[in-house]
Amino acid sequence: MNDFVLHGxxxxxxxxSSMKEYEDAYVVCENGLCAGVFExxxxxxxxxxxxxxxxKLIIPGLTDLHTHAPQYTFRGLFGDMELLEWLNSATxxxxxxxxxxxxxxxxxDLFTEDLYIGATTRAVIxxxxxTDSTLMLMDMLEDTxxxxxVGKVNMDRNTPDGCRETTEESLRETVRWLDCVExxxxxxxxxxxxxxxTPACSDRLMRELGELSAARSLPVQSHLSENLEEIRLxxxxxPDSRFYGDxxxxxxxxxxxxxxxxAHCVWSGTEEQDLMKKNGVYxxxxxxxxxxxxxxxxxxxxxxxxxxxxxxxxxCSAGAELSLFSAMRDAVLASNMRWRLSDQxxxxxxxxxxxxMATLGGGSxxxxxxxxxxxxxxxxxxxxxxxxxxxxxxTPAERAERLMYLLDDRNVVGKYVRGTKLY
Amino acid sequence: MNDFVLHGxxxxxxxxSSMKEYEDAYVVCENGLCAGVFExxxxxxxxxxxxxxxxKLIIPGLTDLHTHAPQYTFRGLFGDMELLEWLNSATxxxxxxxxxxxxxxxxxDLFTEDLYIGATTRAVIxxxxxTDSTLMLMDMLEDTxxxxxVGKVNMDRNTPDGCRETTEESLRETVRWLDCVExxxxxxxxxxxxxxxTPACSDRLMRELGELSAARSLPVQSHLSENLEEIRLxxxxxPDSRFYGDxxxxxxxxxxxxxxxxAHCVWSGTEEQDLMKKNGVYxxxxxxxxxxxxxxxxxxxxxxxxxxxxxxxxxCSAGAELSLFSAMRDAVLASNMRWRLSDQxxxxxxxxxxxxMATLGGGSxxxxxxxxxxxxxxxxxxxxxxxxxxxxxxTPAERAERLMYLLDDRNVVGKYVRGTKLY
Numbered sequence: 096m097n098d099f100v101l102h103g104x105x106x107x108x109x110x111x112s113s114m115k116e117y118e119d120a121y122v123v124c125e126n127g128l129c130a131g132v133f134e135x136x137x138x139x140x141x142x143x144x145x146x147x148x149x150x151k152l153i154i155p156g157l158t159d160l161h162t163h164a165p166q167y168t169f170r171g172l173f174g175d176m177e178l179l180e181w182l183n184s185a186t187x188x189x190x191x192x193x194x195x196x197x198x199x200x201x202x203x204d205l206f207t208e209d210l211y212i213g214a215t216t217r218a219v220i221x222x223x224x225x226t227d228s229t230l231m232l233m234d235m236l237e238d239t240x241x242x243x244x245v246g247k248v249n250m251d252r253n254t255p256d257g258c259r260e261t262t263e264e265s266l267r268e269t270v271r272w273l274d275c276v277e278x279x280x281x282x283x284x285x286x287x288x289x290x291x292x293t294p295a296c297s298d299r300l301m302r303e304l305g306e307l308s309a310a311r312s313l314p315v316q317s318h319l320s321e322n323l324e325e326i327r328l329x330x331x332x333x334p335d336s337r338f339y340g341d342x343x344x345x346x347x348x349x350x351x352x353x354x355x356x357x358a359h360c361v362w363s364g365t366e367e368q369d370l371m372k373k374n375g376v377y378x379x380x381x382x383x384x385x386x387x388x389x390x391x392x393x394x395x396x397x398x399x400x401x402x403x404x405x406x407x408x409x410x411c412s413a414g415a416e417l418s419l420f421s422a423m424r425d426a427v428l429a430s431n432m433r434w435r436l437s438d439q440x441x442x443x444x445x446x447x448x449x450x451x452m453a454t455l456g457g458g459s460x461x462x463x464x465x466x467x468x469x470x471x472x473x474x475x476x477x478x479x480x481x482x483x484x485x486x487x488x489x490t491p492a493e494r495a496e497r498l499m500y501l502l503d504d505r506n507v508v509g510k511y512v513r514g515t516k517l518y
Numbered sequence: 519m520n521d522f523v524l525h526g527x528x529x530x531x532x533x534x535s536s537m538k539e540y541e542d543a544y545v546v547c548e549n550g551l552c553a554g555v556f557e558x559x560x561x562x563x564x565x566x567x568x569x570x571x572x573x574k575l576i577i578p579g580l581t582d583l584h585t586h587a588p589q590y591t592f593r594g595l596f597g598d599m600e601l602l603e604w605l606n607s608a609t610x611x612x613x614x615x616x617x618x619x620x621x622x623x624x625x626x627d628l629f630t631e632d633l634y635i636g637a638t639t640r641a642v643i644x645x646x647x648x649t650d651s652t653l654m655l656m657d658m659l660e661d662t663x664x665x666x667x668v669g670k671v672n673m674d675r676n677t678p679d680g681c682r683e684t685t686e687e688s689l690r691e692t693v694r695w696l697d698c699v700e701x702x703x704x705x706x707x708x709x710x711x712x713x714x715x716t717p718a719c720s721d722r723l724m725r726e727l728g729e730l731s732a733a734r735s736l737p738v739q740s741h742l743s744e745n746l747e748e749i750r751l752x753x754x755x756x757p758d759s760r761f762y763g764d765x766x767x768x769x770x771x772x773x774x775x776x777x778x779x780x781a782h783c784v785w786s787g788t789e790e791q792d793l794m795k796k797n798g799v800y801x802x803x804x805x806x807x808x809x810x811x812x813x814x815x816x817x818x819x820x821x822x823x824x825x826x827x828x829x830x831x832x833x834c835s836a837g838a839e840l841s842l843f844s845a846m847r848d849a850v851l852a853s854n855m856r857w858r859l860s861d862q863x864x865x866x867x868x869x870x871x872x873x874x875m876a877t878l879g880g881g882s883x884x885x886x887x888x889x890x891x892x893x894x895x896x897x898x899x900x901x902x903x904x905x906x907x908x909x910x911x912x913t914p915a916e917r918a919e920r921l922m923y924l925l926d927d928r929n930v931v932g933k934y935v936r937g938t939k940l941y
Contacts, residue, residue, distance in 0.1 A: 167910040171920030174850065177903060198909065205907050385853040389866065415923035426595060428809040428848075429855065435812045436860040443812065445598060484628050486591040488623065497594030499807045500838035503926045 096128040097514035099476060100140060103148035105132050106491040107155050108451040110398050115467075116491040121145070122153055124473040131469045148477050148509065151203045152494050154215025155465050156324055156474030156512060157419040161316070161358040161379035161408025163221040164232055164245075165190050165199075167206040170412035173389045180324035181388055181413065183255070190248075190376060191257035199228035203235055203501030204456035209417050211239045212504045216512045217461050219244045219316055219356055219379070219408075221289055226272045233276065237284040240517045242474075246289025247272045247317055251300045253289075262300045283513070285314075292318040292327045293342045295318040304510040305347030314354040317343060319369065321359035332341065340367040340376075350374030356460060358408055359384075360398070361391040368401060377404040377460050382425035384410035392433035393427065394441040399448060406457020407449070415421065423449040424499035446496045477509030478502070487503045520550040520937035523563060524898060526571035528555050529891040529914040530578050532873040534822050539891075539914040540601055540655040541859065542867075543577055544568070549665060550937030554892045571900050571932065575917050578843040578888050579897030579935060580637025581880035584739070584781040584802035584831025586644040587655055588613050588622075589670075590629040593835035597810045601745035604811055604836065606678070607876030611648045611876045614680035622651035627656055632840050634662045635927045639897040639935045640884050641737055642667045642779055642802070644712055649695045656699065657829035660707040662921060665897075668844045669712025670695045674723045680846075685723045706936070708737075715741040716752045716765045728770030733936040737777040740766060743750075743790065744782035745923045763790040763799075773797030781831055782807075783821070791824060800827040802882050803875065805848035807833035814858040817864040818849065822871060829880020830872070846872040870915055901925070 101281040105117040115132065120469070123130040123140050166186060193199045210218060220236075220243055222229035229247040236243045247269060251262045260268065260429045269288070288308050290296040296304075307313055308396070320326055320339045329339045337340045340363065343349040349357075349370065356377040363371070371378065380395050398405050407422045408414075414422070423446075430444040458465020465470045480494050483501055498506060510517040524547070528540040538555070546563050553563070565567065589609060596608040616622045627715035633641060643659075643666055645652035650669040659666045670692060674685045683691065690709070699709045711731050713719040717838040719727075731738055743749055743762045752762045759765045763786065779800040782827075786794070794801065803818050821828050830845045831837075837845070846869075852868040881888020887895045903917055906924055921929060933940040 128674070148609075170908075171906075171915055172912070175866070202909050205909075258645070306771045386854055389854040391858050392855065415920070421923075425851075427849075428806070429813040432815065432852065432855045433859065435814050436856065443598070483594075485593075486615075486625050486628075489595070493595055496597070497838070500594045500844075508694050 098143050098145045099124050100136060100145045101153050101477070102145050103151045103465065103477065104491045104494070105153045106282055106495050107132070108447070108455045109466065111448060111451045111456065114450060114492055122467055122475065124514050127472050127473055129467050129469060129471045132467050135271050145512060147273060150258060150510065152478040152480060152491055154174065154476055154478065154495060155454045155458065155467055156476050156510070157214045157301045157453045158406055158460065158465055159409050159419055160356055160377065160406035160437040160457040160460060161217040161381055162218060162417070164203060164206045165193050165223050166412040167209070167417070168202050170452040174415070177507070178325055178386065178388050178390060184381055186215060187255050189256045193223040193225045193228045196228060197229065199231055200226070203232045207235045210241060212507065213418055214476045214507050215241070215419055215479050216476065216510065217242045217458060217464060219246055219287065219460065221246055221316070224248045224250060224258065226268045226275070229272060230275055233281065233284045236280045240283070240512050241329060242283040242512060244285050244287040244314065244316070245285045245511045247381065248289050248291050249300060249304060250291040250295035251297050252295060254295050258316060262297055265300055266303050269304070272286045273311065288313050288315045290317050290348060293339065294325065294347055301342070301346035301348060305352065309347055311481045312353055315348045316356045317348070317358070319343070319357035319360050320362045321385070322388065323362065326362060338364055338367045344370060352375040354460065358410060359390065359393065361393045363387055368398065368403065370402050372401055377406060379404055379408035379424060380410040381410035382422060382429040383416060384413035386425065386429055387415065388413050392429045394433070394438070395430060396444055396448065403461065404456065405452055406460065407452045407493060418502065419453045420499050420502040423453050426452065427499070446492065473514040476507060477510040480506055481506040482506070520547060520809065521566050522547050523559060523566045523568040524571060524576050524900070525568050526574045526872040527914045527917070528576045528587055528890065528901065529918055530555070531878045532889065532891060534871060534874045534879065537870050537873060537915055541914065545890055545898065547934070550896055552890050552892060552894045552896045555890050570789045573860070573899040574931065575899065575903060575914055577747045577918060578877045578890055578900050579880065579899050579933070580844055580876045581829055581883065581888055582835070583779055583800065583829035583830050583880040583883060584636050584804055585834045585840065587626055587629045588616050589835040590632070590840070591625050594890060594931070596912070597838070599811065600749055601811050601813060610678050610681045614647040615647045616651045619651060619654065622648070622654055625656045630658045630662055633664060635930065636731070636841055637899045637901070637930050638842055638889060639899065640869065640881060640932065642883065643869045644669055644671055644739070647671045647673060647681060649691045651742060652695060653698055654880060656704065656707045660704045663935050663938060665935060666705040666757070666843050667708050667710035668702045669710045671712050671714050672723060672727060673714040673718035674720050674787065677718050685720055688723055689726050692727070692857050696734065705880050711771070713740050713771060716762065718747065724771060726763070726771035728775065732770055732775040735776050737741045738771045739780070741777045742780035742783050743785045744808070745811065748784060748787065761787055761790045762853060763793055773799040777883065781833060782816065784808055784816045791821065791826065794827050795824055798827065800829060802831035803828055803838055803849060804831040804833035804853045805845060805852040806839060807836035809848065809912065810838065811836050811854055815852045816857070817861070818853060819865045819867055819871065825882040827879065827882065829883065830875045841925065843925040845924050850922070852913050869915065873918060896934060896937040898934040899930060901929050903929055
């Protein structure tokens, strides 16, 4: 049932600097895993059913390494603020609504539907502090067939009343949430510990979450070094920490106990970078968010050259779009501007690099995902770019590069996750 | 026949800083001109047929102040070069193809169709040096119902053989082109003199085009101060000019004889700005192009504050998208980055300002266009954003702001130009 072959044009990454492209090839799925890409179908797969996509473009499923499901409802608005004002005036008031199950169901339905129809096959997602609506979101995501990490958010300080929990409540609800998740036995929806960010989490909350992460081998997601005012605030709140990332490190929440993804890292200094490299922390680069909230532009090529794990995040709705093709576009444009306006020592990102980040770079947070290398979980997206009419033949890489600017949901005509066809 | 009323939600600009928005209003077209926007339909228009768009959003038609029809065929590609390399390796080889009428017809058909289905109602367009295919483009644009300025390009130096003309040939073909245009008697397709840019035009060619502009009251379009290497090249080629814009001024091609639009102006100094202000030169701000080719970001809010005319250009295909909603988005994001990374003395652009630039700012290059103020030519676009589902009601301005990120051609459901309904 999970043995089949896709036939068409193929593009994927083997590593952060090299793409493999085929005008006409066969991608083989054997028992839910990729068996490889072949210009002629090997004899041993000759019995597998072939789905013929002709000249459509087959790429690995994309991973959104950072997004906020409850913020989807106000995407595209409030783009004229910086981070802290935006949290207080747009985000926190909205997130309070998710105490209401009816509201949460209607809102999360919009989010999950949009995620389903796009080119994303895996995502790492913030919910809100509310255990029950977070579980509802996880139920809905499980039904989509996508593979996700979802976090009930923890925050016990410096946030408005309706958003904040006491430390005890936050920890107790986290355990209740984790127990419920275990009970529901999801196949592809996994919990991830989610301290919102250091300004909103007391030392004790952070420390106890770190212990929970170690005890239950739970991955962690949070925000890091996004905005200059935020960083000043952290240095005031945590005078004993050497840098922002050290506040997570001290609590055991920075990759030393379990996998960890940190969104943004726009202003990470050398020490923070070195610790991320050492601990294997993933960076979720969120270029549209960082441009919309005037946060800045992360030195992404530097991170890649250092061997730090980097993927892309839409950060909906500080970023307005849930499309990772748009995130690729914005990563290129932002890196060009950083190079031109601020620092020519950090080179611009190539299309190969942003395609890597959207596929294998972020996908590897889930293990073997995001490539058509043999042994990888079989996530694939089929793109029909027939509407992009031109006078010239284009290579598979050129076709994907063009879609950074021109893709909409009509171009996504097939989607496979872990060897199962969603549509 | 040109008397009618549109009913729906309405948004338009009166000037560069104020938007008028109505949840429910009537926009009246009388004899092809806008008679105003009314919350209740005045008695004197009660006999006019009403087209009811319910809660759809009605805005003035958008003006693309700078784009290149022959480059549409490679949109979205070659984004990793700077200007001069990009011209030589991507643009000039493509433009040579337009000597072949069959090629030109097929390629211009793709361009005009895309322009027709989007939210653009007016555009200022570069063709190529080829008189006959430029006339073919003008025929096709006339058929769309859009209002456009189109230019046969002049270039007699520093360009490859297949692109370059002799000075005599360039002038002779320009006159032949203008005579043919006059003969064809277009209603809405107008010629605009188009010296490509100073590096590609000899002093004599520029001077004689300036005389032609004065003699026949012909407007002018060109490029200005886009890229640092380009600016250095101009200062070498024209040692007697005080600044890049002065090379056009000396030739009578900088707004003193006739209306003039200059694309980019990323690096214009104070003297150049002052002369543009004095001469009423229009700036076509092309943010995606300027980010893709790593040119930089123009200080647009400074230009607006000085009272210089500024509109938006897609600059296809240095910019990959022909949508002015995308250009609005990119103008906001680019201005945020400029503010964050380079110069906090020049403030960020607001949504009101980018909406102004896409409507009235650029529209006024055509006279009274780009607003629903009384007496303006009736260009309107109807947007259906029902697919943008959220949990909250949004104002007309918020709905338009959201569409900067989310619009595609499906959202454009009605289009009127000079009081005529196109669809």
